[in-house]
Amino acid sequence: MFRTGRVICVRGHSPHFGFHDRSRRNPLFSIPRSVRSFRLGRRSGLIQKDLRMPRKPLIGINTDYRSSQKNTPALSVVFAGYYDALLKAGALPVIIPPFPENKDLNSNLDQILDLLDGVVMVGGADLDPRRDGYMLHPSVRPMEERRETFDRFLIDKVGERRLPLFAIGAGMQLLNVS
Template identity: 50%
Template sequence: MTCKPLIGLNADYRAAARNMPAYSYIAAGYFQSVIAAGGIPVVLPPMDDPESIHEALEVIHGFIMIGGADLDPRNDGFMLHPSVRPLDPVRETSDRLLVADIAERRMPVLGIGTGMQLLNVHQGGNLFLHIKEDLPNAVPHHDPQDPNHRHTLNVEGDSLIGRVYGDGEIRVSSRHHMAIDEVAPGFRVTAKCPDGVIEAIESEMMDWFALGTQFHPECGAASALDVRIFEEFIDGVRERMNQEDLRLVA
């Protein structure tokens, strides 16, 4: 019987306020999607200790970097735009340590929303800080009144995203005001909104199964096709596990 892969998930963080203690949390859609796809979710709270993160990743087979608030552009040498609502520094510090270790060990990774943006930034790409200003002709990618806001997608057929969605018009759940500008070296764009905003990237590196979606396949409005992204990711993780088993036998 094939072992179920352990899939790491980072968690969000909210600082203590008034009579509320600090706490860490994660939207249920992420770990529910992992379970439905045949993986075992392992949620890691924010940690600022690289050694602890390294040891945790030693026993994990793949990782999903979840969405959330905005990356603080000051951490990448840019000014803070008025529209940016940064992640709590406790989470962003931990997320950056996680991505650095994941990239170093070439662990299979799926970045969603902010997770995709961080993957791109860490690997040498950059971001538009506010779509309305940087791409004024873009369609709305965020509706404060509709958390399940959807828009269409154009997909590259020869990609994982292409295998998931196939041909025809696709609609995905989207809620972001930042977006990828320059794509990191070693990655290619595999899906865009018709307005040109990048919605998915995938690694072209032979030794790293890595992809990201700006849209949210884990959300409540996700379709059966959206959920297949997690199935494809879990399948890729299993393939990596089998390759490592073969190397050990050899």
């Protein structure tokens, strides 16, 4: 397809079917070429031309962790409000579970962070103040060790990469001490 003056010509077709008066403002041409999708008239014989739209941002969400009890297995939890808010804002949530500490932790997390445009650190129980050299106050409900260890590692990696970070509750506590 090529343009000549006021006419859009399609090779192998009569030019008047693709006629376009460029003197009138067409909203289609105010959208950058790389993001618009359009269909020329049925008579032109062209199939719809789709150009890729920009992708939605992928935002990682860390999860809360609950260790196994007598009759229940260990599980990771993300409350619906976190990912509903991201979806409403036009982003796609990516769940980041608290990986156990092992030799693959660094590479597994790097692979996930390579895909992300930002991270949300969710709320939960309190950080254990003993890990930072303080006494445990009776009102503190420390989070599971696996989650706290992973979250500290995650926030360090996010900081190294300078990814945008939104911290809520325990995530904000962690951001404060990191």
